[in-house]
Every structure is written in structure tokens, then in C-alpha cells.
Amino acid sequence: SYLVTRKKLPREVKEVETKYGQIRVKVSGDIRFQPEYEDCRRVAIEKGVPIQEVYQEAMKQKA
DSSP: OOOOOOOOOOEEEEEEEETTEEEEEEEETTTEEEEOHHHHHHHHHHHTSOHHHHHHHHHGGGO
């Protein structure tokens, strides 16, 4: 057995504007940026587009 330490980045939830509408994203420092699956799914259904397209649009807002 051995001891392992884990560092946890502070995380917050923000909203980004995409051409499909508002999507919540989880932001952890400058490293992680993750669109919320349920938001992407809901918008994809509403707009009649693939969920991957909505996800990619949300990821473009990272910059």
C-alpha cells in the first residue's frame, strides 16, 4: 500500500453564448473547460443539429 495525494483544481460553472444559445461550461483553472452534456443535448434537440456540433461550438468559446 502507498499514499497518494491528489490536487484538485478550483472549479466554477459559467455560461457561454454560442450560435445555438447559452451553454453552461465547467471551468477548472486555465486547464479544463467542459461543456455541460445536458445543455448540449437540450440545445441539439431544440435546434435539430447533432450534439457534437453544439459541443464543438461551446468549446470554441474557450479562447
